[in-house]
Amino acid sequence: MKSIFLKFALPFFLLLPSAPLLAQEMPDALVKRVTEEVLEIARQDKAIQSGDMKKIIELVDTKVLPHFNFDHMTALAVGRDWNKTTPEQKKSLITQFRLLLVRTYANSLTAYRDQNLRYRPLKMQPEDIETLVRVEILQPGSKPILLSYSLEKQDNGWKVFDVAVAGVSLVSNYRDTFANEIRANGIEGLIKMLAGKNKQLETRQK
Amino acid sequence: MGRFFSAVLLCVVFGGLAGCATTGSNPKDPYEKFNRTMFSVNEGLDTVAKPIAQGYNAVVPMPLRVVIGNFFGNLGDVWISVNNFLQGNIEKGFSDIGRVLINTTVGFCGIFDFASEMGLEKHSEDFGQTLGKWGVEPGPYFFWPAIGPRTARDTLGWVVDMRADPLYDMRDVAARNALRGTRMVEGRARLLQAESVLDAAAFDKYEYIRDLYLRSREAAIKDED
Numbered sequence: 001m002k003s004i005f006l007k008f009a010l011p012f013f014l015l016l017p018s019a020p021l022l023a024q025e026m027p028d029a030l031v032k033r034v035t036e037e038v039l040e041i042a043r044q045d046k047a048i049q050s051g052d053m054k055k056i057i058e059l060v061d062t063k064v065l066p067h068f069n070f071d072h073m074t075a076l077a078v079g080r081d082w083n084k085t086t087p088e089q090k091k092s093l094i095t096q097f098r099l100l101l102v103r104t105y106a107n108s109l110t111a112y113r114d115q116n117l118r119y120r121p122l123k124m125q126p127e128d129i130e131t132l133v134r135v136e137i138l139q140p141g142s143k144p145i146l147l148s149y150s151l152e153k154q155d156n157g158w159k160v161f162d163v164a165v166a167g168v169s170l171v172s173n174y175r176d177t178f179a180n181e182i183r184a185n186g187i188e189g190l191i192k193m194l195a196g197k198n199k200q201l202e203t204r205q206k
Numbered sequence: 207m208g209r210f211f212s213a214v215l216l217c218v219v220f221g222g223l224a225g226c227a228t229t230g231s232n233p234k235d236p237y238e239k240f241n242r243t244m245f246s247v248n249e250g251l252d253t254v255a256k257p258i259a260q261g262y263n264a265v266v267p268m269p270l271r272v273v274i275g276n277f278f279g280n281l282g283d284v285w286i287s288v289n290n291f292l293q294g295n296i297e298k299g300f301s302d303i304g305r306v307l308i309n310t311t312v313g314f315c316g317i318f319d320f321a322s323e324m325g326l327e328k329h330s331e332d333f334g335q336t337l338g339k340w341g342v343e344p345g346p347y348f349f350w351p352a353i354g355p356r357t358a359r360d361t362l363g364w365v366v367d368m369r370a371d372p373l374y375d376m377r378d379v380a381a382r383n384a385l386r387g388t389r390m391v392e393g394r395a396r397l398l399q400a401e402s403v404l405d406a407a408a409f410d411k412y413e414y415i416r417d418l419y420l421r422s423r424e425a426a427i428k429d430e431d
Binding site for chain 1: 271279280319328398402403405406407414418425430
């Protein structure tokens with residue numbers, strides 16, 4: 001009797017201390033789970049397959065975006081001028097940049113949904129609070145396209161703050177364009193430029 | 207076409223573009239005005255090329271497209287191997303030789319990429335990257351019609367790449383042109399997917415492509431791609 005109790009209970013007790021660790025999904029597992037979930041839906045949903053942008057954006061909005069840190073992303077794209085912006089300006093910039101990235105993500109999802117992916121092993125120390133998750137898009141006859149997600153550890157899980165394609169950050173690729181606009185027309189000019197682009201995309205892809 | 211084109215390009219790049227020199231405000235793109243003109247010429251050429259590429263994707267079924275992609279990929283692996291050796295990447299160079307040997311024989315002249323499945327990764331190297339690894343500066347940025355973005359260094363690299371292309375020395379002109387044509391269409395078709403993403407992401411397509419190109423070349427030279 002005692003031995004049976006030990007057999008079943010002991011592993012359970014041993015597991016207990018590690019339970020809080022289990023609560024937070026590992027960054028590579030998170031990226032894989034979200035990617036597979038979204039691709040599964042994109043491959044099956046009839047409306048999405050016929051190019052219904054609204055539906056795709058909805059999917060990205062609900063499934064993908066909760067795992068992104070847009071404050072950090074926008075700050076990275078704006079660069080040095082970020083410190084000179086008021087809280088209201090920051091809010092508008094984040095809202096507009098978020099919209100732009102959602103559209104970009106939705107477009108790449110549509111374009112690459114039939115491609116095969118390969119998840120590269122995670123190189124990370126347990127104490128790391130920042131890490132890189134690498135996914136490759138396989139394509140016949142050429143080197144796989146490397147996607148690198150930069151993630152940071154937060155209280156509510158790991159959050160993506162940068163995405164690089166073939167070693168180039170999609171966020172910092174905006175840095176020069178944004179800096180030029182700020183130099184010419186100030187922060188308000190940049191907000192207007194972002195809003196204008198989003199409006200244009202919205203009318204073009206219903 | 208190759209030799210004439212090379213001569214013209216070399217003259218243009220290293221003749222200093224005297225006629226087109228502008229007082230560009232952007233240090234990484236001193237010939238922006240010239241480049242933007244070439245960019246719009248290219249957009250014009252693309253009104254012909256793009257529909258052909260779209261037609262290719264619509265008519266040729268996926269398995270055949272994979273076979274065609276693999277075939278040209280295998281043709282390129284020989285020169286990729288040479289560039290890996292020139293850059294001191296000995297292990298990768300041998301891996302590329304292994305790829306060519308396996309795919310040319312077991313893979314029926316390269317139409318199947320068994321090497322990748324065996325763990326011999328496909329690489330992407332060219333002579334511009336080799337020059338970069340040797341410490342050659344990129345020089346000014348250019349946008350060439352039909353060729354695309356290239357720095358001065360990478361333009362020279364491209365000329366050498368063209369000369370090293372296995373199709374360059376093919377005697378049968380008709381077959382050579384057919385192969386080159388197919389490769390161009392296949393290459394353009396490959397870009398169709400990226401294009402829709404680019405259209406959503408870019409404020410100014412010219413600028414976005416330029417910044418992306420310059421950064422991606424840096425990453426490729428450091429093998430971070």
